[in-house]
Amino acid sequence: MKKVLSLIAVASLAVAVVACGPSKEEIAKKEKAKQDSLMEVMKQDSIAKAAEMAKAAEAAKADSLAQVAKADSLKKVEEEEVAKKGGKKGKK
Numbered sequence: 001m002k003k004v005l006s007l008i009a010v011a012s013l014a015v016a017v018v019a020c021g022p023s024k025e026e027i028a029k030k031e032k033a034k035q036d037s038l039m040e041v042m043k044q045d046s047i048a049k050a051a052e053m054a055k056a057a058e059a060a061k062a063d064s065l066a067q068v069a070k071a072d073s074l075k076k077v078e079e080e081e082v083a084k085k086g087g088k089k090g091k092k
Contacts, residue, residue, distance in 0.1 A: 022030070
């Protein structure tokens with residue numbers, strides 16, 4: 001009788017342990033949620049990278065415009081100096 005009760009107790013413990021674990025469906029849902037989360041993070045990283053690149057392009061454009069403005073200013077100053085001297089700048 002003791003052996004039978006022991007076997008029943010062991011069998012019920014085994015069933016309880018197996019029954020307490022997550023089902024295949026629950027495991028699949030967790031994995032899908034994990035993958036969705038990773039995809040969202042990748043999407044946010046991509047958006048941040050694109051914004052950073054746009055900001056860098058805008059800065060490069062502003063720098064280029066500043067260089068053109070500086071060159072124009074220098075050219076204007078040189079022309080004014082030539083006009084003050086009363087002559088034309090010599091061509092080489």
